[in-house]
Amino acid sequence: MNSSRRTTLSRLLWGAAGVVALPVAYVAARFLRPPVTEPARCVAGSIEKIRSQPTTLVRVGLNDAVVQPMPDGTLRAISLRCTHTGCPVRWVDASREFHCSCHGGRFDSDGRVIAGPPPRPLQRLRVEQSGGNVIVIDEPPSDEPPSA
Numbered sequence: 001m002n003s004s005r006r007t008t009l010s011r012l013l014w015g016a017a018g019v020v021a022l023p024v025a026y027v028a029a030r031f032l033r034p035p036v037t038e039p040a041r042c043v044a045g046s047i048e049k050i051r052s053q054p055t056t057l058v059r060v061g062l063n064d065a066v067v068q069p070m071p072d073g074t075l076r077a078i079s080l081r082c083t084h085t086g087c088p089v090r091w092v093d094a095s096r097e098f099h100c101s102c103h104g105g106r107f108d109s110d111g112r113v114i115a116g117p118p119p120r121p122l123q124r125l126r127v128e129q130s131g132g133n134v135i136v137i138d139e140p141p142s143d144e145p146p147s148a
């Protein structure tokens, strides 16, 4: 093999290695440093309307949540996604509980587990008021540690 053919073959091999290595390096970089995603948010409605109703159902990103005015004047939002395997939970007015039909999980009106397999309470979502509206953000309130 003459040196010209050897050089050409070497360049081809290095080029092929580069074609394979670049996507692998890209995937590794994305794995090590995933893109920052903004939390989902929605406008639940006007402050007056939210305060005038016992509960308001809202859609935040891919999940439902309920917004409730509290006796102390604050507003709270509770995710309606079960903490067991993520099934939707629903409010049962008669028992004043949240029920999950997937595996029988039950939560009290504050979202604490009272029966079934869910490992954690229902997640609280951050509530803000802006421009006369109530905004619900799919991340824990600042005074609540994120649930694992």
Ligand code: FES
Pocket (backbone or CB within 6 Å): 082, 083, 084, 085, 086, 087, 100, 101, 102, 103, 104, 105, 116, 117, 118
């Ligand atoms: S997903 Fe709710 S109890 Fe299993």
